[in-house]
Amino acid sequence: MPALDVQQLTKTYKGGFQALKGIDLTVEEGDFFALLGPNGAGKSTFIGILASLVNKTGGIVRVFGEDQDRTPELVKSFIGLVPQEFNFNLFLPVVEVVVNQAGYYGIPRREAKVRAERYLKQLDLWDRRDTEMRKLSGGLKRRLMIARALVHEPRLLILDEPTAGVDIEIRRSMWTFLRELNAGGTTIILTTHYLEEAESLCRNIAIINHGEIAERTSVASLLNRLNTETFVLNLKGRLSELPQLGGFVLQNLDDCTLEVEMSREHTVNGLFEALSRNGIEVISLRNKQNRLERLFLEMVDRRAGAGWSSSDPADAPDAAREVIA
């Protein structure tokens, strides 16, 4: 039974904007799953529907086999949510935030306190337990959202951009924590901007763009595809048969056009040496961008526009590497 099974999920906001256009997605139990997509792709909308914060327009959501519309309380008890934006009562002390959340889930106060202590300790917040929320830094608040989401021991933990705005050290420690949690059997779904984060943490991935799933695959195969580059070569003279070049995947589009796929470990110099050795002369070449790469470029362009990254569009391809690598 999958941890999450979503069919034909749609969301049209008041005013008519269609944020989700029929999402189908399955996440297996025990998976560590990334939902990757640019700003405005619909990630938070999707997460919001799973967590009952956003009313869906259509479709079915099943969590561990339970239909959200039929057994909402059960579905809610399966899920722990770490939202994108802080949502705290800033006038409460840290420990009360966690104890109250346990109480909402129906956990008696004595047990709630035991669990609050356990999770605050695990997230290095126990020393700050009596601090008022408004005096907590952003990084600590993010960690507290994780402790709060775990206090009812959910089988599925959903994190919406958990490391946004968090410094590198806290980010690393959060990663370690999440890995251990997943190893302990909790299914985890996280949304992120950063391929690096998905690469470092997740096994499987879906890429969402404009409210649609553009790709659903394993992280390994995605990286593999992002690591290859494709060139289209126009040849001088006709090619009678396809040569065998070690490390390069060749395909002839017609007699004088050759498509070469190479991983980034190889160089273009190497390619031309090999071609020369086989007596193949090249008149011109162009780089063929694959669909995924275009998608990532788009992500970066948008962020450049939003002032997150370089504002010079000419820098976009390099910035893309940064996101991808």
Place this chain on the structure above:
Amino acid sequence: MSRQGVGWYRHWISFQTIFVKEILRFTRIWVQTILPSVITTTLYFVIFGRLIGDRIGTMGGLDYLDFIVPGLVLMGVITNAYSNVVSSFYSSKFSRYIEELLVSPAPNWVILAGYVAGGAARGLVVGLAVMLVAMIFTEIRIHSVAVTLLVITMTAVLFALGGFINAIYANSFDDISIVPTFVLTPLTYLGGVFYSIELLPGFWQGVSLANPVLYMVNAFRYGLQGVSDIPVGIAFGIIAIFILVLGVFSLHLLRRGVGIKT
């Protein structure tokens, strides 16, 4: 539904958590929540009860000071039950920590009950405080404890529900003070707190009967002093109907997610 308990017990814990959280909130900031009403009503007792009241003499068969005690107590209950829920629930929307409840399995009626009970509790605490202040100025003898407690509790619940609905629709902090200023205050002042409606000309007596606060004040006055402009049974019936209507409407708003879900 393993370790988290089953059904009713789980709901009871959720309710308790919200209720206790609400009580801690208003007791923690008691200077803003409890004290103002106590000071205001003390001034009413001094000025209207003692200074002016001595010249008025009797009203509805009672000393004027004694006559205004029930109304002033109820005014404290109404204002505080209402404003506790409206500000607490609106803050939870504004700072988004309402989401803590929305993601949890606590059903809507438990959420509503928790907030309403919290607001009613503040109303009753203030009511008690005002009553204690009144005892400095006059002797309080309770005619019927049952009627007194029932009226004051039902009134607190009713206005807590009103505050809840206000909070659901509110989009700014201004929106949560409009109703108290333009609706609640006039209703209470015109609800027979300071005068017996017998003083009014026939037409205005009729208009006053459309004011629900009038029934509460009179039922409460009956509970304390055994005197009322209106039959107590009718008063209870009317309060109960209002509670039912506002309660059902609140649940409907929660189910639709009005003001809290997109």
